[in-house]
Amino acid sequence: NEQKAFELYQKAADLENITAIFNLIECYYEGIGTNIDKQKVFELYQKAANLGNSTAQYSLAWMYENGSGYKNGDIAFELTKKLAEEEYACGIYNLGYCYEVGIGTNVNEDKAFEFYQKAVDLGNINGINNLGWCYYEGIGTDINTLKCFELFQKAADLGNSYGMSSLGYCFKEGIGTNINNQKAFELYKKAADLENLIAIKNLVWCYENGIGTNVDKKKVFELYQKAAHLGSSTAQYNLAKMYESGSDVKKDMDQAIYWYQKSAEQGYKYAQKKLKQLLKE
Template identity: 30%
Template sequence: AKFAYADYNLAILEHQLHQDFLTTLNRARELGNTKAGLLMADYYLHQADSPQNMQEAQTIYQNFADKGDKQAQLKLGYLYEHGLSGEVNFNLAQHYYTLAAEQNQAQAQYLLGHMYQLGRIEREPNYSKAVYWYEKAKYQCAKAALALGFINETIENDYAKARENYELAAKQGDAAAAFNLGILYEYGKGQAVDMAQAKYWYQQAADKKHAQALTHLANLNLEDNQTPNAKQQAQALYQKAASRGNSEAMYQLGLMAETGVPDKINFKRALKYYRQAQHAHHTKANLALARMYQYGVGVPQDLHQACKLYEQVAAHSPMAAYQLALIYHQQKDGAVDAQALKLLEKAAKGGHQAAVRDLQHMKAHQQIEVSFITPLIIKFMPNPGIKSASLLYMHALNNWNNGDELVSRALLQEVVSRHPDYLPAKNMSDHLSEYHYLKLG
């Protein structure tokens, strides 16, 4: 046994010195050192460079699992669950996870609960069994506490328990749990809205480079009209989140550049970030780019390119469908052809208010019944704390990109009213007026 332990330590040293260590490690395994055997199997598993190595890992895990080693049982269950050495086999995965879980192996308890939650053991999710295993694992496994909090929040609607389990996971260092706590506090789920607590937990997650937390923290800074340099801090946080692939952060950076928050308008930078977000299938960025091409904002006007961008999201964006209908309508010299009508109906079905009004207008025009038209109701309340023209303008464009065209127009009018010399808002308002509703007769 002493020789096995010595060989195991020697193999570790050889690995650190970038020397061949497998021969020494295998000798330690053959002499009965469990750690050496499992380490060797782990090496083959992580290499994942050939079916032969994966099979070798499975053989080693199987040997130790048959002797009751809970770590080997855990790893063997993982191999079967994900089919890493052959076909996926949920029954065998459950079997080996259960053997390890019954020996209080926390990761196995979590993974067993996860299989029940996903419906991989039974034909549908079994939340009671998932909760049973998560409860056993949660003090040693942050992911179990996180998963338990998620079930508390989304299945049981028990926000107090969700908060308790998220806090447990967050205190074990889980960034996603800290982010979820921020959401609970920001939106007042189960308690009053508490922005200080929301910011605290977002910061905890952001410190671990959680991209969504960085974005939410940036959002709070962007809406902060009291703290000096809050907008600059928001921009820096968005940049960190964008560097981690967060498309919402990319979009927000584009919006800030287009509207000059916190510095000067920079269309080149706006296009760069909008395109990055659009490539990540971000609908608002897609609409923003289409709008810029439609009206020639920062780029030469290109209706063909605008239509291509709108078409990419028209299936799920009423705003895109409506804008396409307006462009087709204009190109047909005011005639509403079948294509424009179909798009208009799609937009109206999706809840686009202007599309609903236009369809009613068309019917009323045909029947000469103007009273048939339902008055548009615009619901918005400009934040009285927002003083600068660029911030109001940013909110106006964000609403447009989000599909809230009527709110966007109302906000633009608010900017023009408060800041008559602020040309970007006036120019955009004039641009939008070019395509303001279908013109019939």
């Protein structure tokens, strides 16, 4: 009885029970016993964060960093910095990312590398993957493709989908290893099965060009569908294009407009332009 579960979670959350707050977040995020409500998700993360929960503080920082309608780099940085000062590994990793790309602070590649390394020392798997990219691109350190490959391999072996996708890229491009398209394809597929959007994009490329597998336009369509439902604005746009043109899928203008709309709502300019053209016709 999802409705009853929701009501009980709500009651316990009102009493500031952290477990119930997180269960209620899941209800509002997935539409379990209630309607999907991203604003409520945000408010509940705020509530749990104010109660001192580090996971909620990290999630809140992520929403300020990336969330539609909540974007505020300065707040994201301050929340992340506080978590890092408390030796919270995910916070340390995210602080490295803030310094790498300049979220709420100036870009500082040396600090990015330093915090990624610290996160890795504390066992943070995403830190392992990002540290690998530092060695690949020379961010805060010298370029070292062998070290890069080793770190991606380590992250992949620990089940990290970003590590799998990054390792696939190494096999595709011959970074720290020999080119092996079959292995690249297998790793992209494994990461895509874990709903990694970067891997899904790379897997589309494999199916479009017959890299490590046969050309399969049906799989391309299915992968665009998957990524579109996961919220990728570019996949939503490409899916709309397939529906509009009727290439490798039955032409459906209602579906085309629906997915152009979804992409446009996320600020994807090509979708916004295309939507204006279609609605004028």
